[in-house]
Amino acid sequence: MSHIISSLNRKSFYRSTYWKKSIGIKILVVFFVFYLSISLLILGFNIPAILQEYFPGQNVIKAFNENLLFYFIFSAILRQLFQEIPIVNSLPLLVLPFKKRKIAQHLVNKSFFHIINFLPLLFLVPFAFNTVLEEYELINTLGWLINLVGLILVNHLVGIWLKRFSFYKEKTSAIILGLGIGLFLLSFFKIIPLSSWIAQYFHAVLNYPALSLAPFFLIILLYRFNLNEIARGMYLDSKLIPAEKEVNIHSFSWTDKFGAIGKYISLELKMITRNKRTRTAFLSVIFLLFYGFILYGNSSMANHDFSLVFIGILITGSFSISYGQFTPAWHSKYFPFLMTRDFGLKNMLNTQYFLFMASTLIAFIFSTVYLIYGTEVLFFNFLSAIFNIGVTSHIILWMGSFSIKPIDLSESSFFYYKGTGASVWIMSLIIMLGPMLYYGLLSMLLKDVWCYLVFGLTGVGGIVFHESIMNRILLRYKKNKHRMLYSYRQST
Structure with a gap:
């Protein structure tokens, strides 16, 4: 049943009217993705030089770990803007003889193949094997990298839930944006040493690679939670389609x-x-x-x-x-x-x-x-x-x-x-x-x-x-x- 859903999904992608648009738009999108990928790869090899310039006298790996907080804040906000809600793609499948849980599983699995999940690897992998491996053993470096991948997926699954929640309450995205900016400013001006705490955590992972498995226990819980929530709401008269609400009409009478x-x-x-x-x-x-x-x-x-x-x-x-x-x-x-x-x-x-x-x-x-x-x-x-x-x-x-x-x-x-x-x-x-x-x-x-x-x-x-x-x-x-x-x- 899962392979049938996947086959239908592939056909819907290739037969989409989007690919019938101007050839210039296709070339532009491909060029943008290619350029961004090459830029991130180059960044991965040049991160040590950049960190040494802006954090002179500080260990490169420590400086990188401290600034990971800013990446995850930016990534969380980015997901609210770019990452679409996978549940809306289930509408055509509801009229077909598929179990709702299978459809929900397909949607969650499909959501992992998002460009935002892959782009960080373009600069994390070069930095790990070009810089981290010089100071730590291979097992420690792999543990550090696996831990980061796990946190990226945790960020992804949390983003799915928040995006689905904000599907009904648009203020959620604004709250997340404000929270992200607040955390950034608190850490940037060193009001709360959030960056130092994050760096201590990643330093512990480098010394004890077994800690890298911790995020994957959270991934399992979040995966099952999203699966159950999506399957539970997979009805046209349920939360799949947000209920119509009265539009708040602003008069802007002050413009008179x-x-x-x-x-x-x-x-x-x-x-x-x-x-x-x-x-x-x-x-x-x-x-x-x-x-x-x-x-x-x-x-x-x-x-x-x-x-x-x-x-x-x-x-x-x-x-x-x-x-x-x-x-x-x-x-x-x-x-x-x-x-x-x-x-x-x-x-x-x-x-x-x-x-x-x-x-x-x-x-x-x-x-x-x-x-x-x-x-x-x-x-x-x-x-x-x-x-x-x-x-x-x-x-x-x-x-x-x-x-x-x-x-x-x-x-x-x-x-x-x-x-x-x-x-x-x-x-x-x-x-x-x-x-x-x-x-x-x-x-x-x-x-x-x-x-x-x-x-x-x-x-x-x-x-x-x-x-x-x-x-x-x-x-x-x-x-x-x-x-x-x-x-x-x-x-x-």
Whole structure:
């Protein structure tokens, strides 16, 4: 019976409509996985040199063990974003003569073959046999590696349960994200020595390899628990499909004070809060806001103006980067309706600009916490915020006129490439590299003070001439509107 279910699963994979999509998307996914795999392999052989640079005078293996906590925190959050719930794949099997427990067993077994479970091995195995084996016997090294594999699988099984739980309560993912960030900050600033405790545990495993079997007892318990829970809820009228609940409709009445454009702002905010993919894009903003804690702590980056400009653009423009780059594809479903109104397109573009500006100001206010790394950091964040409002926001709106790929708002944005056209990738490069190249050019031509002044005045100029720039952008959209309408209609 199990081999029949596996056969059906393979056929559903190869016959999936996903593989009938553009060949460019397939090449992109394969290239991304290949590039990531090679990068992790190279990382595995270079971890000792990296640790010696950032933790001088400390034992490499000890430093690696102490930082494993950060990996597991990141992995747990990553699983909530990337790892799909296996139970939803059982719907077609419920009408076939299979026992529910067999279906549940197939789903749990299938879930182990996830890329997130295999990628860590690409840098753990080289590090184990290239570094750990130099100080410890083979049996100790294997025990340390097996223990890590066991903990990865424990993390996986816990993630399945949490993801299934959050299938009914979406706040669970937010709680896990907050908890993960909290643990990271507590350990990073050494408020609680979590990293040291983790390092002591792995040190004990290296000395007593038999301890490496401990996680597998937990794996057995979690495996049986997930199996029973999934099998128990495998009914259409049970927990397999979440019960419909009353939608919490936010009125956003406070936007009325912004006049006519306030109605469009309200509609935009409703779209963001009510649809899955827009919420996922908004969630990535949180990662970008906290990215400074990782980068500013790196003295080699924090001491270079180029790096500070890059980080400042990334943090203060987090919303524009993650959400704005898909403008106007978010509105592809009702884009024809906007084209039937004299001022619909203009108000939509002005709404987008208002949101970019407001989000940039909020992100800059948040970035004041990075004063702990020095006033220079806040100064560059201020320059970057001005540049994002005056220049980056207009570039994003102008590049949006080349959009030809619609977006399904009900889908998650992670590993889902519908709506991702060439203009999106080009826009990403322009947003990320453009300010750095521009600043680099200014730094070669001008002294520091004048370089800062011209860079900031460029953003101010964009703000001052906003109306003129927006009129040109509007003309661009009107020129391309028929091509966009045709493309959105053909791609749906």
